[in-house]
Amino acid sequence: MGRHAVKDSKDWRLGAVAILLALVIWQFVAAVIIKYPFILPAPTDVFAAFVSLLQAGDIFLDIQASLIHFAIGLGLALLVGIPIGIIMGWSRRTESLLDPLIELLRPIPPLAWIPFAIIWFGLTAFSAGFIIFVGAVFPIIINTYSGFRSVPRVFVEAGRMLGCTKDRDLIRHIAFPAALPSVASGIRIATGVGWMCLVAAELFGVSNYGLGQKLWFFYSLHQMDSVVVYMILLGMIGLAFDMIFRYYVDRHFLKWRTGEVA
Amino acid sequence: MGKLEVRDLSQSFPRDDGSILTVLDRVSFDVKDKEFVCILGASGCGKTTLLRLIAGLDTARSGSIIIDGEEITGTSPMVGFVFQEYSLFPWRTVIDNIAFGLEMRGVSKEDRYMVAEWYLELINLAQFKDSYPSELSGGMRQRVAVARALTLDPVLLLMDEPFGALDAQTRNMLQKELLQIWEKTKKMIVFITHSVDEAVYLADRIIVMTPRPGRICRNFEVPLPRPRDRTSVEFAQVRRDVLDLINQNCSIQ
Numbered sequence: 001m002g003r004h005a006v007k008d009s010k011d012w013r014l015g016a017v018a019i020l021l022a023l024v025i026w027q028f029v030a031a032v033i034i035k036y037p038f039i040l041p042a043p044t045d046v047f048a049a050f051v052s053l054l055q056a057g058d059i060f061l062d063i064q065a066s067l068i069h070f071a072i073g074l075g076l077a078l079l080v081g082i083p084i085g086i087i088m089g090w091s092r093r094t095e096s097l098l099d100p101l102i103e104l105l106r107p108i109p110p111l112a113w114i115p116f117a118i119i120w121f122g123l124t125a126f127s128a129g130f131i132i133f134v135g136a137v138f139p140i141i142i143n144t145y146s147g148f149r150s151v152p153r154v155f156v157e158a159g160r161m162l163g164c165t166k167d168r169d170l171i172r173h174i175a176f177p178a179a180l181p182s183v184a185s186g187i188r189i190a191t192g193v194g195w196m197c198l199v200a201a202e203l204f205g206v207s208n209y210g211l212g213q214k215l216w217f218f219y220s221l222h223q224m225d226s227v228v229v230y231m232i233l234l235g236m237i238g239l240a241f242d243m244i245f246r247y248y249v250d251r252h253f254l255k256w257r258t259g260e261v262a
Numbered sequence: 263m264g265k266l267e268v269r270d271l272s273q274s275f276p277r278d279d280g281s282i283l284t285v286l287d288r289v290s291f292d293v294k295d296k297e298f299v300c301i302l303g304a305s306g307c308g309k310t311t312l313l314r315l316i317a318g319l320d321t322a323r324s325g326s327i328i329i330d331g332e333e334i335t336g337t338s339p340m341v342g343f344v345f346q347e348y349s350l351f352p353w354r355t356v357i358d359n360i361a362f363g364l365e366m367r368g369v370s371k372e373d374r375y376m377v378a379e380w381y382l383e384l385i386n387l388a389q390f391k392d393s394y395p396s397e398l399s400g401g402m403r404q405r406v407a408v409a410r411a412l413t414l415d416p417v418l419l420l421m422d423e424p425f426g427a428l429d430a431q432t433r434n435m436l437q438k439e440l441l442q443i444w445e446k447t448k449k450m451i452v453f454i455t456h457s458v459d460e461a462v463y464l465a466d467r468i469i470v471m472t473p474r475p476g477r478i479c480r481n482f483e484v485p486l487p488r489p490r491d492r493t494s495v496e497f498a499q500v501r502r503d504v505l506d507l508i509n510q511n512c513s514i515q
Contacts, residue, residue, distance in 0.1 A: 154349045157319055161343040162363035163414065165336070169366065177353040256353045256394040 041225035046232070049225035058209070062230075063237070065209035066198060069125055073132025073201075074194050080133075081140030081190070082183065088141070089148020089179070090171060102141060110135035110197050114204060123206050131201035136194035143186025147179030181254055188245045195238045211237075264330055264417040264450045266293040266316070271325035273311055274475075284475035285311050288325070291469055291478060293418070296448045298441075300455055300465035302504075308476025309454045310346075313422050316452065317343050329417055339363075342411030342449075344421040348403050350395040356406055357382065357391045363414040374413075381409040384443060401432040405439065412447060421453045425460070434492075437463055441488065458508075462501050463490055470504075472512045479512035 023043050030042035037045050053059050084102075087094045113134050121127035151174070159174040176183075202212030211234050218226040250257075273286040285308045293299050303309045314320045316327050318337040327334040329341065350359050357378050358365075364374035382388045385405040395403055404424050411419060425433045437460065444451060455461050461468045468482040482504060490497055 154345050154347055155351060158343070158345060158349040158351070158410075159362075160319065160337045161317060161341070162410070163337075163339055163366040164362075173362075173366070174351070177351070180353065256396065 038222060038224055041228055045225040046228045049223070050229045053226060053229055058214070059233070061209045062211050062214050063233070065125075065207050065213070066202065066211040066237075069128040069201060069206070069210065070132055070194060070198055072125060072129030073197070074136050074191065076129065076133045077136035077140055077190055077194065078187070081137045081186075082144050085141045085144025085183070085186075086148060086171060086176070089145040090167065090175065095145075102138070106138045106142075108134075110193075111200050114200070117201075118204060123204070125206060127204075128198075128201040128206045128210070132194040132197045135197035136190035139189040139193060140183075140186045143189070144179065144183045147182025147186070148175055150182070151175045151178040181257060184245070184249055184254065188242065188249075191241045191245070192238065195234070195241065199234065264295045266418055266450055266452070267326075267328040268292070268312075268316065269326045269328070271312065271315060271327065272323050273308070273315060273320075274323050286315075286322075287475035287477050289476065289478055290325075291481070293450050293452060295450065298444060298451045298453065298464060298466045299469060300453045300461035300467075301469045301471060302455060302458065302461045302508075303471035303476070304473055305456060307471045307473035309471055310422055312471075312476065313343075313420050313452065313454055316418075317341055317420050319343075339414045340417045342414065342416035342419045344404070344407050344411050344419070344424045346423045346426055348395070348400070348407075348427075350403055350406055350410070352395050355392050355394055356387065356398070359395065359406055360410045360413055362410060367414070377413055378409075381413055384412075384446065385409045385439070399432075400428050401436055404428070404436060408440065408443065412443075412449070416449065418450045418452065421451065423454050423456070426455075433460075438489075440464070458501055458504050459492065462486075462497065462504060463492055468504060470508060470512045480507055482507060 026040075027043050030037070030040045031044070034040050041049075084098065088098055089095075110131050113131060117127040117130045121130055155174050155178055156170060159170055164170055164173055198210075199212035199215060202210040203216050205213070207213060211230050215227055215230040215234070218224075218230065268289060268291050271286055271289040272284070274282050274284045277283050289312060291299075301309050301312065311320070315322045316334065318327075318334050318341065321335075329338070332338075332340070334341070350356075351362065354362065357375060360381055361369075361374040361378040364377060369377075379388070379391070382391060385408065387402060387405060387409075390398060390402065395406070398406065407424065408419075408421075425436050428436065441464065453461075453464060455464075462484060465484050468484060470479045470482060471477065472479045484500060486496060486500060
């Protein structure tokens with residue numbers, strides 16, 4: 001653990017240098033070589049745009065709207081994906097029943113569902129949520145299911161020998177905790193995919209606010225510096241979700257894995 | 263009081279070519295109350311199959327298993343099992359592993375921890391109460407597995423080569439510890455091994471099996487008092503007797 005801490009701090013400093021260097025190069029290329037903010041706004045332009053957007057205050061409403069869309073999509077994906085993954089992983093018959101269907105639906109890109117999202121849910125937060133749901137649900141199903149499939153048989157048998165004999169109890173006390181690392185990494189992938197679907201999901205005008213919605217709005221106004229502000233915001237929030245997973249979930253729910261090869 | 267009766271137990275599986283593979287052929291034996299029995303045999307002689315049937319993890323094709331007059335048809339709280347491979351739940355701490363059976367029975371946290379702590383003392387691992395299995399050595403994990411199997415106070419403890427994966431030194435230590443635990447708890451133990459040395463050290467009685475199909479070849483009472491000294495002349499003599507018995511009567515054809 002001690003060695004890791006030292007390594008991390010070293011990596012952190014090196015990484016900061018690289019980011020600074022990239023900013024300097026970006027500033028130089030934008031301000032000295034291209035000199036045309038519509039093609040490439042300079043970091044200083046972006047910062048100025050950020051400050052004026054902050055003053056206008058809409059940015060918080062945008063973040064709120066996007067988080068609502070995202071929460072609807074991811075929440076539904078968890079509610080649907082985890083139970084389906086569990087029953088597929090637990091029973092061979094359900095697997096044979098559902099697997100072909102899922103394999104047929106899965107390759108359809110989430111964005112291809114946009115027309116039906118609009119027809120079914122209208123221009124509401126739910127249609128944006130639906131697109132995110134489609135993107136997020138499959139990684140959750142697949143990872144939950146494969147996590148359940150790879151639960152060592154000896155855990156289930158040890159459970160049975162200790163009086164844990166009903167399917168429901170075996171799933172709850174043995175299979176689910178054993179599969180949790182895989183379930184968690186499925187949720188993590190789903191978070192990333194869902195967040196990527198967000199811009200497209202908000203593009204078709206489901207609300208007047210939203211990070212993706214504003215990105216397109218400022219593009220139509222040719223205010224590329226504001227577009228970059230929203231790009232960076234999208235990236236930062238996506239990163240924050242991932243950090244939550246890396247540091248919170250791993251440390252609190254999967255701390256038993258420390259010392260194992262993970 | 264405990265008594266295990268195994269009667270005409272047979273197990274077979276269909277093979278791909280349509281023929282039938284007989285793994286166990288009419289195996290019968292009894293185990294008395296507080297008796298320590300080792301089942302000794304080469305790998306593939308069906309000893310693990312036999313143990314899994316007694317545990318109720320698998321169902322026999324024919325025959326019966328009776329514990330204290332009750333026929334075993336599935337897993338039962340009367341039977342504890344220690345697996346060959348590491349079977350501790352890695353997401354639970356040591357104490358929560360040991361208390362698992364009581365938790366399934368709905369015993370309150372306070373009460374089950376009290377029992378679990380008693381067993382932790384018994385295996386001398388009290389200071390590892392809140393550790394996760396990944397932080398324990400192989401020998402410690404198997405000791406915890408023994409404690410976990412004992413918490414429901416089974417009549418019979420089944421052990422499937424539990425020390426097979428350990429180095430010789432740890433193995434000897436755990437054998438000694440197991441005998442101490444057995445002295446204190448006085449369970450019936452059926453212990454599977456392929457090591458003559460281990461069987462002679464541990465058992466009141468050794469049941470020797472022959473493979474293909476698995477049959478009981480001989481019963482051998484170990485005439486040594488405990489504690490046994492594996493370096494003594496008497497010990498060597500008994501070991502030689504068992505080996506002779508295997509070579510003359512129970513060898514693989």
